[in-house]
Amino acid sequence: MNYELFIAKRIIASKGHKSSVSSPIIKIAIVAIAIGIVVMILSIATGIGLQKKIKEKISGFNGDVQVTFYDANNSNITLNPVKKNQDFYPNFEKVPNVKKVQPFATSAGIIRTEENFEGVILKGVDSDHDWTFFKDYLVEGDIPVLSEKLSNDVLISSTTANKLKLKVGDHFYMFFVKDDPNKAPNTRKFFVSGIFNSGFQEIDEGFIVGDIKHIQRINKWKEDEVGGFEILLYDFDDLYNTGNEIYQNIDPNLNATTVAEKFPAIFEWLDLFDTNIVVIIFIMILVAGINMITALLVLILERSPMIGVLKALGESNWSIRKIFLYNAAYLIGVGLFWGNLIGLALIYAQKTFGIIKLNAENYYVTEAPVHIDLTQIFLLNLGTLLLCLTMLLIPSYIVTKISPVKAIKFN
Numbered sequence: 041m042n043y044e045l046f047i048a049k050r051i052i053a054s055k056g057h058k059s060s061v062s063s064p065i066i067k068i069a070i071v072a073i074a075i076g077i078v079v080m081i082l083s084i085a086t087g088i089g090l091q092k093k094i095k096e097k098i099s100g101f102n103g104d105v106q107v108t109f110y111d112a113n114n115s116n117i118t119l120n121p122v123k124k125n126q127d128f129y130p131n132f133e134k135v136p137n138v139k140k141v142q143p144f145a146t147s148a149g150i151i152r153t154e155e156n157f158e159g160v161i162l163k164g165v166d167s168d169h170d171w172t173f174f175k176d177y178l179v180e181g182d183i184p185v186l187s188e189k190l191s192n193d194v195l196i197s198s199t200t201a202n203k204l205k206l207k208v209g210d211h212f213y214m215f216f217v218k219d220d221p222n223k224a225p226n227t228r229k230f231f232v233s234g235i236f237n238s239g240f241q242e243i244d245e246g247f248i249v250g251d252i253k254h255i256q257r258i259n260k261w262k263e264d265e266v267g268g269f270e271i272l273l274y275d276f277d278d279l280y281n282t283g284n285e286i287y288q289n290i291d292p293n294l295n296a297t298t299v300a301e302k303f304p305a306i307f308e309w310l311d312l313f314d315t316n317i318v319v320i321i322f323i324m325i326l327v328a329g330i331n332m333i334t335a336l337l338v339l340i341l342e343r344s345p346m347i348g349v350l351k352a353l354g355e356s357n358w359s360i361r362k363i364f365l366y367n368a369a370y371l372i373g374v375g376l377f378w379g380n381l382i383g384l385a386l387i388y389a390q391k392t393f394g395i396i397k398l399n400a401e402n403y404y405v406t407e408a409p410v411h412i413d414l415t416q417i418f419l420l421n422l423g424t425l426l427l428c429l430t431m432l433l434i435p436s437y438i439v440t441k442i443s444p445v446k447a448i449k450f451n
Contacts, residue, residue, distance in 0.1 A: 066335050066339070068335070069328075069334065070371055070375040072332075072375070073328045073374075073379060073428075074376075074379035074382065075379070076325065076424070077379030078386070079324050080424075081379070081387065082386060083316070084317055084321075085410040087316065087317045089408070090310075090403065090408070093404075095307075095310070097173075097238050097240045097243070097404065098306065100174070101240075102302060103142070103144075103271055104271060105271040105282065105283050106268055106271070106297050106299075107122070107128075107286065107295070107296050108120075108267065108268035108297070121145075121261045121267065122266055123264060123265060124264045124265065128290060129269060130168065135282060137274050137275055138271055141269050142165065142169050142270050142272075143266035143267075144166075144252065145163075145268070146162065146164065146267055147164070147258055148160075149162055150214065151213070151248075152212070152213050153205070155205060160245075160247060161247050162216075162249075162250055163247050163248070163249045164250060164251060164252030164254055165249060165250075165251075165252055166252050170272065171183045173238075174195060174236050178236050179198060179235055179236060179237050180207075180235040181195075181208035181233055181235055182234050183233070183234055184249070186251055191251040192231050192251075193230070193231050193233035193251075195233060195234045195235070196232055196235055196248045197236055197245060198237040199241055199244045200244075200245055203245075207235075209232060211232070212229075213228070214228050216228070226258045239406045240400075240404045240405075241404075271296075279298050279299070328372075328424065329427065332431070332432060333431060336364060336435050337438065340438055347360055357439055364432075372424070394407040394408075
């Protein structure tokens with residue numbers, strides 16, 4: 041008879057017996073594992089979700105990589121024009137990770153209404169601009185329709201609209217100061233085509249988006265001159281390497297700046313999330329492992345007579361240790377099952393209903409975003425199982441110290 045399998049089944053079957061000393065301790069260990077996996081899943085889902093959402097918003101305004109004139113400063117205002125006729129536009133064939141290249145230009149100005157005024161930056165885009173980002177955060181109105189004709193329609197943020205009391209369909213005047221202070225500023229009349237709200241107030245309140253032809257005319261640029269190019273990538277995770285590739289494949293008088301280089305403080309803050317996630321996972325696995333060690337020790341000591349009998353029948357120490365390790369693996373599996381069920385349910389609830397709200401001024405989002413990757417979940421479960429079992433190898437060694445004669449006599 042296979043004693044290992046028979047005894048393992050008996051142990052599993054007896055774990056819930058009311059008179060068993062180990063029963064409450066086993067339940068505590070299972071609960072600890074379940075809570076641990078819930079916390080780990082939530083930390084990964086919210087941490088990565090927040091990283092992706094903030095990076096998505098910054099890239100939506102600036103592109104993943106910006107190509108501008110080399111001696112231009114690192115501000116949001118393009119001072120020197122770049123020829124639109126470039127080898128990498130409209131298709132950057134030399135760099136495979138490039139999804140889209142689109143021209144842009146920016147110019148600072150002041151919006152003046154009857155009751156108030158506000159300094160903003162007009163971001164001019166061309167007719168081939170990718171509006172996906174703004175469509176996702178459009179709260180009122182429509183995206184401006186740009187063509188060969190000059191369009192006076194613009195997108196403004198809800199922050200700017202509230203400050204200036206503007207609604208969709210309203211018009212306003214924007215003044216652009218000339219280099220010569222003695223000359224009257226350029227004036228443009230714009231119509232509010234749509235209002236967006238990305239929740240990234242720091243950027244929302246500083247930009248309006250309209251036709252690039254206005255900036256070309258204000259700066260007296262030619263039709264084939266733009267402020268620069270925004271480059272969108274397929275794989276944002278490869279931003280650093282792709283940025284270097286782009287820089288090596290453009291004209292020497294041009295510069296390629298990644299969004300991480302343009303907003304270093306925000307990206308350094310986001311990198312801390314990875315450290316936090318690792319620390320949380322380490323602590324949760326450690327707590328779960330300690331609880332399982334306690335449960336295993338109690339289980340072994342409670343079944344000392346059984347161990348003595350098995351040794352008397354000729355079973356090796358390792359065979360008996362495996363019986364308890366099999367049982368421990370089963371208990372860990374139960375904890376993982378309930379932990380995954382609860383964790384994934386909480387993530388689904390947050391994704392669907394947005395239960396947890398965040399302060400947009402601190403986190404740049406109004407609710408906690410979540411991102412789930414089934415591969416990460418699988419590796420998390422596998423890693424937890426293997427690490428916990430590895431931690432249990434040492435306490436299971438106590439089996440070798442149990443004497444068959446004393447154990448049977450004690451029984």
